[in-house]
Amino acid sequence: MSPDTPVGADERPPARREGGRSARVREAVFSAAAELIAEGGAERLSIPAVAARAGVNPTTVYRRWGDAAGLLRDVTANRLAPHDPPPDTGTLRGDLSAWAAQTLGTITTTEGLALLRGSVACAATSEGPSPRMAARESQLAAILAHAAERGDPHPTLRQTLDYLLAPLYLRVLLNLAPADTAYADTLVDDLVRHYAKPD
């Protein structure tokens, strides 16, 4: 899989080919939903409120997304999934550090944090990782694959998810302590020092 193919994109039902109007409706609905989530939290998202804010007919929103949970899942995937290719700085440590900084930049904004908390609510009713989380995992997998191609020692994906992604996300989700790039670099240093092994 190419590193910038969003994993899980193929899980969604095949969309009809979108014309200009359809794409505009989609963008208006996503923007309205993201604003409402940032203002009131994902748990208060409702289709009528989104439709009113976006200036579209509620029926259109119901037909396309079914319910608030379906819309939340799609908005989260659209807004929080990484759109850039994974960092490629030439070193494993540099790539992981840049990935962590990018990730923090996305999930610590007001909108990003509200969406992330919303995706925890979504997780209750879904199987496996969300498309958004899967996309972020696939970026880490690409970074590790680059290290392997260069012949550099590297940790496994499981170790990278558990010892870099997990503490970074949990600190942000539970508002535990400042989650900044200095903290992220401590995680990266520990991961590389203890787990980087030759293939």
Place this chain on the structure above:
Amino acid sequence: MSPDTPVGADERPPARREGGRSARVREAVFSAAAELIAEGGAERLSIPAVAARAGVNPTTVYRRWGDAAGLLRDVTANRLAPHDPPPDTGTLRGDLSAWAAQTLGTITTTEGLALLRGSVACAATSEGPSPRMAARESQLAAILAHAAERGDPHPTLRQTLDYLLAPLYLRVLLNLAPADTAYADTLVDDLVRHYAKPD
């Protein structure tokens, strides 16, 4: 601080000395709230619904807890905080493994998971860790202190939170992959192998 003093208990406003009736109301409200959360998720918790289920006057609930967020926080602290003393098996590895098994036993039940997801919603509006999370942290601190007293090498609290508690909680919260005791023991093994150092 004694390990079984719930951290954060002193953050709440001083309660009047509770008589039998007051304690019964509190227990009825907590049970009703926990049931409703398990049924419909923390985001749908409302004071009128809790009062109806508990068979108490809504005014009583409003007066005591203020709003649904305040009640959620208190229920979560009451139901998810560890009530047992931290494990004391005689070895660091045994203590951490038992702690992880206890924690998984609490947070993977339907009610526990709903409360944990609710506490993520709470975190949005609160500063620092919830009383429940603080209590679980203080159990880990006690386990590390026991190791230090025995003269055994041990990781720091930061390392234990980031490399044991965080991946365990994130896997459960985001429904990522099976979170069982075998997985927890992998985390414990990694933590002890790489981070246990003499004082």
